[in-house]
Amino acid sequence: MPLHDWPVKVTLNQKVATGSYEMRLAVDEEALAQQAVLLGQAAPAKEAWFDLQAGQFFMLSLPSDGFWLRRPFSPLSFNKATGEVNLYYKVVGVGTQQLAQLPLGSALQALSPLGKPFQLLAAPEETLLVAGGVGVAPLALLAQLWPQTPTTSQKPRAIYGVRSQSDLFGLQELASGCSAVQVCTDDGSTGLHGNVCDALTQQENWLKSTCKQVLVCGPNPMMAAVVRYLQQLKPDLPVHVSLENHMPCGTGACYGCVVHPAENTANPMPNPMPNPMRVCLEGPTFDARDLLWTSNGLARDAACTLGSACQTSATVLKEASV
Amino acid sequence: MSTSILSAAPSLATAIGSVQLDSPLLNASGAFWPETSSQLFALKSCMGGVVSKTLTQHAQAGNAQQRTVELPSVGMLNSIGLQGKGLAHFLNVDLPALVSHEVPVVVSLSAGTAEAFVAMVEACQPHAAYITALELNLSCPNVKAGGADAGSSPEWVANVVRQVKANTHLPCWAKLTPNVTSMLPLAEAALNAGADGLVAINTVLGSHVDVRRKTLSLSRTFGGYSGPGLKPIALYQCLKLAQAFPNVPLVGVGGISTLDDVLEFLMVGCSAVQVGTASFKEPLLFPKLKQGLLAYLQQEGLSSIKPLIACALP
Numbered sequence: 001m002p003l004h005d006w007p008v009k010v011t012l013n014q015k016v017a018t019g020s021y022e023m024r025l026a027v028d029e030e031a032l033a034q035q036a037v038l039l040g041q042a043a044p045a046k047e048a049w050f051d052l053q054a055g056q057f058f059m060l061s062l063p064s065d066g067f068w069l070r071r072p073f074s075p076l077s078f079n080k081a082t083g084e085v086n087l088y089y090k091v092v093g094v095g096t097q098q099l100a101q102l103p104l105g106s107a108l109q110a111l112s113p114l115g116k117p118f119q120l121l122a123a124p125e126e127t128l129l130v131a132g133g134v135g136v137a138p139l140a141l142l143a144q145l146w147p148q149t150p151t152t153s154q155k156p157r158a159i160y161g162v163r164s165q166s167d168l169f170g171l172q173e174l175a176s177g178c179s180a181v182q183v184c185t186d187d188g189s190t191g192l193h194g195n196v197c198d199a200l201t202q203q204e205n206w207l208k209s210t211c212k213q214v215l216v217c218g219p220n221p222m223m224a225a226v227v228r229y230l231q232q233l234k235p236d237l238p239v240h241v242s243l244e245n246h247m248p249c250g251t252g253a254c255y256g257c258v259v260h261p262a263e264n265t266a267n268p269m270p271n272p273m274p275n276p277m278r279v280c281l282e283g284p285t286f287d288a289r290d291l292l293w294t295s296n297g298l299a300r301d302a303a304c305t306l307g308s309a310c311q312t313s314a315t316v317l318k319e320a321s322v
Numbered sequence: 323m324s325t326s327i328l329s330a331a332p333s334l335a336t337a338i339g340s341v342q343l344d345s346p347l348l349n350a351s352g353a354f355w356p357e358t359s360s361q362l363f364a365l366k367s368c369m370g371g372v373v374s375k376t377l378t379q380h381a382q383a384g385n386a387q388q389r390t391v392e393l394p395s396v397g398m399l400n401s402i403g404l405q406g407k408g409l410a411h412f413l414n415v416d417l418p419a420l421v422s423h424e425v426p427v428v429v430s431l432s433a434g435t436a437e438a439f440v441a442m443v444e445a446c447q448p449h450a451a452y453i454t455a456l457e458l459n460l461s462c463p464n465v466k467a468g469g470a471d472a473g474s475s476p477e478w479v480a481n482v483v484r485q486v487k488a489n490t491h492l493p494c495w496a497k498l499t500p501n502v503t504s505m506l507p508l509a510e511a512a513l514n515a516g517a518d519g520l521v522a523i524n525t526v527l528g529s530h531v532d533v534r535r536k537t538l539s540l541s542r543t544f545g546g547y548s549g550p551g552l553k554p555i556a557l558y559q560c561l562k563l564a565q566a567f568p569n570v571p572l573v574g575v576g577g578i579s580t581l582d583d584v585l586e587f588l589m590v591g592c593s594a595v596q597v598g599t600a601s602f603k604e605p606l607l608f609p610k611l612k613q614g615l616l617a618y619l620q621q622e623g624l625s626s627i628k629p630l631i632a633c634a635l636p
Contacts, residue, residue, distance in 0.1 A: 003361040005605050038609055039363055061603065066395030067579070069551050069602055094394050111605050114358075248390050248398055249602040253375075256390035257406045263353060275329035275381055281355075300387035300541065 001051040001113050005304045006058075007031030008104040011084055013049055013099075017166045019091045020134075021100050022076075024084040025060075028107060043073070049085065050078050051113060054142030054237040055285040058112030059250035062098050070111065073096055074138040074217075078145075079235045085110075088170050090134050098321055108263050114250050115284045118142055122212030125179065128203070130196050130226055132218020138242050139217055143177025152226040155179040157203070159223065161196040165189035196222060197229050208234060216288075217242040222299035225320050226290045239288040243298070245279045252281035259283070260292040260299045332619035333626045334612070336370065336593050339518045339571035341455050341493050342626055343426060343594060346627060347584070347611055350575050350598030351430040351459065351497070352376055352402065353548075360423055368608040370594060372427035374412060374458045378432055379442050381408040383526040385464060386541040391530045397549010397577070399528050401411035401464045404432055409442050413449050426454035428611045430497070434467025436485040447451065456492050458482060460498035461524035463546040470499040470524065476511035485514035487557035495573060497521035501560050506566050517618075521596070522563055523556045548599040553577030557586055564591025564632060579607070581614035588627060589634035 008129070012024035027046040052058065052075060054216045054227035059070035077086045089099050102108075118138070120127070122147050129139040143156060158181040162168050164187060175181045181189030192199055200207065207214075207230070214237060216226050223241050230239050245257040258276035277283065277290075292299040334345040344366075351373045356365060362444065365372060384405025406412075409431070420427050429446060433439040446453060460473035460482060472478045479496065482562050486494055496512035498505055500523035509520055524548025530539040538544075556576020564572055574587030579600030587595045601607045619627065 003358065005362060035606070038606070038613055040367070059605075064497075064603075067396060067397055067600075067603060068394065069392050095392070109604075153499065246388060246390050248392070248599075249353070249355070250402070251355045251358035251605070253353055253358070254390065254400065254602070255352075255384060255402045256400060258384070258387065258389070276405060277382055 001053070002044065002048065003114070004048065004112065004140070004244060005035070006049055006110045006112055007035060008108050008110050009080075010102050010104055010108065013102050013104065015100075016088070016169050020167065020169055021089050021091070022169065023087045023089065023099070024064060024079070024171055025087070025108065026083045026085075031107065035322075046083060049083070049112070049186050052079060053113065053117035053244055054145055055118035055138050056113040056115045057250075058110045058114060060120055061109040061248070062095055063102060063106065063108075068095060068098070069248050070250060071099070071148070072114075072250055072284075074141065074242070076137040076170050078141075088137055111250065115280060116282070117255065118215055118240060118242070119287075120213070123154070124156045125154045126210055126212040127156040128207070128211050129156055129174070129178065130216040130218070131158065131160045131174065132222040133162055134198060135165065135217035135219070135242070136174055137217075139215060140170050140174040140177070142215065143174055146177055156282050157206075158182070159184065159196050159203075160201040161199065161218070163187065167293045175297060185206050197225050200226065200229055205207065207237070211237065213237070214239045215242075216240070223288075224293050224295065224297050225316070240285055241288050241291070242281045243284045243286065247280050250280045259286075261290055262292050332571055332616055332624060334370070334615055336631075337571075338455070338495070338573060338593050339493060341426075341519075343370035343573075345612060346588065346592075346594040347608055347615075348428065348594055348596045349373055349601065349608075350596040351457065351552060353598030353601060354422065356420055356423065359608070362605055363609045365423045365425045368612045371428050371454055372414070372420055372423070373428040373457060374420075375406060376404050376430040376462060377406060377409045377412050377437050377442070378404050379409055381411070382487045388539060388541055390545075391539040393530065393547070393549065396551040397547060399496070399530055399540060399545040401540045401545030401546055402539040403464045403542075404462060409445055413445065417449060417452055424555070427452060427454050428455045428457050430457040430459050432459040432462055432465065432468055434472070436482045437561070438468075438506070439482050439496060441487050443486050443492075445486065446492070446621040447490065450490070450492055452485045453492055455495055455518070456486070456490065457495045457497050457521055458486060458517075459497045461497050461501075463499070463501065463525055463527055463544075463635050464542065470501050470527075473499045473508070474502050474525060476507045479508050480511040483512050483517050487516035493518040495519040495521050495571075497524060499524050500576075501527050505563060506557050509563050509567060509570075511568060513570065519573060520563060520567075521575060522559050523552075523576045526555060537634060548577070550577050550579050550600070553579075553583055553586075560587060560592055561590040561635075564635060579603075581611055581618065584611055584615065585618065585630065588630045589632070591632035591635060593631055616634050
């Protein structure tokens with residue numbers, strides 16, 4: 001899919017729950033034509049705005065008053081009839097605060113598509129999607145975009161965990177592409193009173209007998225728990241996760257967003273030393289077996305924490321403790 | 323096509339010593355990924371050259387997370403630590419890919435000792451036909467060996483440059499640290515040892531506290547500051563270098579994000595500039611700056627950028 005820095009306009013930006021917003025972005029055709037002149041290229045067809053596969057993301061600019069790094073987003077859904085890409089975001093810092101203030105019609109830029117899409121290894125009906133919070137977005141998009149699944153029974157299953165009923169945004173989009181969605185809440189306000197691992201336990205028989213792939217997106221501690229649970233239940237079950245991280249460039253340039261590879265993996269790093277992987281370029285979707293998990297998330301340090309003898313990481317450890 | 327239109331188009335051509343470039347616009351090392359940017363615009367038409375991410379002799383894992391933090395409205399800090407797959411991988415895989423874009427390639431190198439620098443330069447020799455210049459990164463704030471601490475010593479800088487120059491005919495630029503009281507002794511050491519150009523500046527040391535978590539944001543406790551707030555500092559250092567060493571081939575870098583920023587650096591004596599962090603915010607910054615420069619020259623009735631270089635020096 002060709003990469004473009006799309007000029008877009010905000011067509012909707014509304015609060016959907018405490019601290020959670022829905023935003024819609026449509027291509028600004030006039031600005032796109034001007035940009036094509038600058039680049040000396042033909043403007044891409046505006047339909048190519050939808051040339052993003054589930055798991056991929058775009059880097060969205062913030063209002064340009066002062067210097068702001070872009071922010072990575074995964075769309076929740078497409079509305080091809082209106083030309084809109086639909087996002088779901090939480091206000092987590094000053095950048096997303098700025099975003100939440102944006103009036104309709106605001107002009108932004110979206111560098112899209114970036115990263116690797118989910119790698120699909122099983123039929124939809126043998127696939128389980130596990131979403132936590134705003135991590136629902138790429139999984140909901142996947143469920144909606146899954147190549148024609150004629151009957152409901154041939155759609156994927158999903159588990160969607162949130163803190164409370166009011167956080168259940170994107171459920172409709174997720175459910176529209178799934179045969180069943182099991183909702184769970186920390187406070188029991190709706191669905192199963194418990195976390196996604198409690199929901200997984202309830203599906204243990206199906207997981208063992210039928211499930212051939214699990215795709216997970218949510219907070220790192222949740223993903224770590226899901227990966228650990230599934231590795232114990234069915235060690236050969238492929239589990240793929242979609243990560244996010246501080247991502248200054250989103251394009252592979254800065255190496256700011258790296259995660260550490262598990263040792264002895266089949267990841268395609270052509271050198272013998274564990275070289276951290278960029279979430280933006282080598283991810284954001286990964287086979288969970290290729291990542292170095294800790295009890296409550298992902299390792300923030302080099303792979304030597306597991307005890308291998310690579311000198312570089314030893315230096316890193318020493319420096320990090322200064 | 324009419325030749326009169328062609329001859330009327332101003333030229334962005336520039337020279338850094340013996341190195342002739344079609345444009346003064348380069349990327350700053352470590353802030354550019356050619357595979358992504360080349361999908362957006364033709365590198366050779368928008369940039370005078372591409373500077374590689376700084377390479378180390380062997381693969382290097384870099385620093386622990388968290389490696390970056392945004393400083394809203396003024397830029398960011400990074401402490402990446404020169405993660406990479408090592409020089410051999412670059413020469414065998416990345417360099418041919420870069421060459422296919424028909425853009426001059428500046429290879430940025432870092433090492434802990436002069437001997438290791440020499441070994442890297444020797445490894446580059448068989449590929450010299452594809453390398454326009456070497457940039458010796460003597461100023462990375464995020465590595466222990468051969469970083470900004472070593473690069474603060476004029477003796478170390480002189481030794482590295484002298485030994486590198488004795489082992490290659492490639493033009494060698496010295497990228498110097500601004501984290502010193504005065505950069506002039508470093509510049510003098512590099513030039514006396516044979517450096518063919520100076521690149522100034524690297525990032526300035528900085529820290530950040532995550533107040534909510536009551537911890538330092540970066541795992542290494544500090545990093546290098548880049549972004550628009552760096553520009554007056556970088557410009558000052560380039561000014562001082564241009565005044566102390568008239569006509570020295572000088573590449574300005576630090577906080578450049580607008581056309582006026584580019585012009586300021588040219589006007590204090592830089593023959594070329596490098597743009598880094600600002601291209602994270604604006605992936606199309608290179609085509610924009612190129613178009614802006616051409617429009618500026620036309621508006622000023624200039625046929626070349628050369629009359630601008632050092633024009634503001636007293």
